[in-house]
Amino acid sequence: MTQSVFAAILGVPNVGKSTLLNRIVGEKIAIVSPKPQTTRTRVTGVLTEGETQFVFLDTPGIHKPRTLLGEGMIKTIGEAASGVDAAILLCEPHDAGLAPVGEFLERLKKSGVPVILCVNKIDTLREKEALLPIIAKLTEDYDFDAVLPISAVTGEGVDELKAELKKFAVPSPHFFPDDAVTDQPDRVIAAELIREKLLLTLDHEVPHGIAVEIEQFSTREDSDILDISAVIYCEKESHKGIIIGKKGATLKKTMTAARLDCEAFFGCKVNLRTRVKVKENWRNRAGFINSIGMFEQQ
Numbered sequence: 001m002t003q004s005v006f007a008a009i010l011g012v013p014n015v016g017k018s019t020l021l022n023r024i025v026g027e028k029i030a031i032v033s034p035k036p037q038t039t040r041t042r043v044t045g046v047l048t049e050g051e052t053q054f055v056f057l058d059t060p061g062i063h064k065p066r067t068l069l070g071e072g073m074i075k076t077i078g079e080a081a082s083g084v085d086a087a088i089l090l091c092e093p094h095d096a097g098l099a100p101v102g103e104f105l106e107r108l109k110k111s112g113v114p115v116i117l118c119v120n121k122i123d124t125l126r127e128k129e130a131l132l133p134i135i136a137k138l139t140e141d142y143d144f145d146a147v148l149p150i151s152a153v154t155g156e157g158v159d160e161l162k163a164e165l166k167k168f169a170v171p172s173p174h175f176f177p178d179d180a181v182t183d184q185p186d187r188v189i190a191a192e193l194i195r196e197k198l199l200l201t202l203d204h205e206v207p208h209g210i211a212v213e214i215e216q217f218s219t220r221e222d223s224d225i226l227d228i229s230a231v232i233y234c235e236k237e238s239h240k241g242i243i244i245g246k247k248g249a250t251l252k253k254t255m256t257a258a259r260l261d262c263e264a265f266f267g268c269k270v271n272l273r274t275r276v277k278v279k280e281n282w283r284n285r286a287g288f289i290n291s292i293g294m295f296e297q298q
């Protein structure tokens with residue numbers, strides 16, 4: 001008898017949702033950075049253990065949107081959180097409270113979705129005793145189905161989380177092949193790996209105004225070299241200069257890192273070509289957001 005459990009991973013930006021997803025499925029399928037709003041779309045991760053298939057939906061961070069892109073991200077969170085068997089709400093030990101996610105918690109309560117609160121990044125706590133008052137405070141206003149301290153980086157508490165989720169599994173066929181880790185198309189993964197490297201290299205507003213579109217993704221007939229060509233969109237001419245750097249040095253360095261990640265993920269040599277284009281204020285242009293298919297495969 002097989003069973004499955006669909007779980008949405010929710011929380012404010014930067015709490016470690018994507019790190020947790022990668023840790024659970026055992027492969028880097030979602031990009032991670034210290035910058036808030038790294039994840040823009042839903043990312044599905046799959047883990048099959050014996051009869052149980054876990055399907056995780058990583059989501060963008062809950063925030064007050066200021067652009068059309070932000071509104072799309074918030075809509076994505078709502079859609080991912082409805083109809084799941086459980087929600088994992090991630091927070092950090094130093095969080096002041098859960099007010100920023102209050103609206104989503106209310107919605108989950110109304111729709112009867114069980115919520116597991118995970119206090120992530122416990123590896124950053126010097127004293128484990130510090131956790132008790134933190135948990136007491138975070139659970140004051142909401143009756144969570146379980147509360148778990150975890151570390152997405154060290155893996156502490158992740159087995160306990162899976163055990164809790166298993167309680168909400170329902171008898172069903174497996175929806176993905178048992179060896180699948182994600183259903184994201186290869187092009188999307190390539191675009192995201194490129195965007196991650198730009199997020200890690202660039203500062204201030206520049207990385208938030210970047211979108212990556214894959215123009216070519218093909219393996220050569222005579223060898224196993226993968227040709228990827230991508231357009232990096234940014235919002236201002238001045239940003240373009242920063243992305244490219246002096247004599248192209250910044251872009252070269254960033255794209256070498258992206259190529260190495262692509263080679264590791266796709267398991268072959270990659271020839272990566274990129275060009276940078278300015279698309280002013282694209283985060284408020286529905287036509288552009290649709291044209292690069294950002295929310296398409298969800």
Ligand SMILES: Nc1nc2c(ncn2[C@@H]2O[C@H](COP(=O)(O)OP(=O)(O)OP(=O)(O)O)[C@@H](O)[C@H]2O)c(=O)[nH]1
Nearest residue numbers: 013014015016017018019033037038039061152153
């Ligand atoms: N020390 C520590 N750092 C962590 C842990 N989990 C995540 N991080 C770090 O926190 C930062 C944000 O991680 P992400 O996984 O990108 O966070 P996110 O919640 O997906 O962020 P958004 O996509 O922007 O909403 C990164 O620098 C991670 O390395 C953890 O358990 N311990």
Ligand SMILES: [Mg+2]
Nearest residue numbers: 017018038039
């Ligand atoms: Mg993320």
